Amino acid sequence: MPKEKSAGAIIFRIEKGEPVYLLLHYPSSKKAKREYWDLAKGHIEKGEEEKDTVFREVREETGLKDIKLFDGFREGIRYWFQFGGQKIAKTVAFYLAQTKQKKVTISHEHVGFQWLPYEQAKEKLTYQNAKQVLEKAHHFLSAKGV
Secondary structure (H helix, E strand, C coil): CCEEEEEEEEEEEEECCEEEEEEEEECCCCCCCCCEEECEEEECCCCCCHHHHHHHHHHHHHCCCCCEEEEEEEEEEEEEEEECCEEEEEEEEEEEEECCCCCCCCCCCCCEEEEEEHHHHHHHCCCHHHHHHHHHHHHHHHHCCC
């Protein structure tokens, strides 16, 4: 079975003393039969480390250049999908990233975005594994007093 590796970020900023999370709206495509809401992520390119991919993908997908990764937070998810008649196993490493920028410039890969407080963000995310990663990130921030 072919394998894909990606890396991404749970991006947040502080608004009125609380974290708000950035969700991206992905359109339907050859890989996704319907549109969905998810976190920023992308393929790890040859020669890249996971964190290099995070910085590059966040910049490409959102225009955010000032992100700061939190030490001690890395969550991985695994799933599979069908593409071109093949079952593909995918792993994604997520890091927690803070920004002070509010302005987002989405890439051609997306049709929208939203900054949302935790409960609304968790409800809006399409996939259960993304909801679980967001939940872990939010609890991590709460434990840190953020």
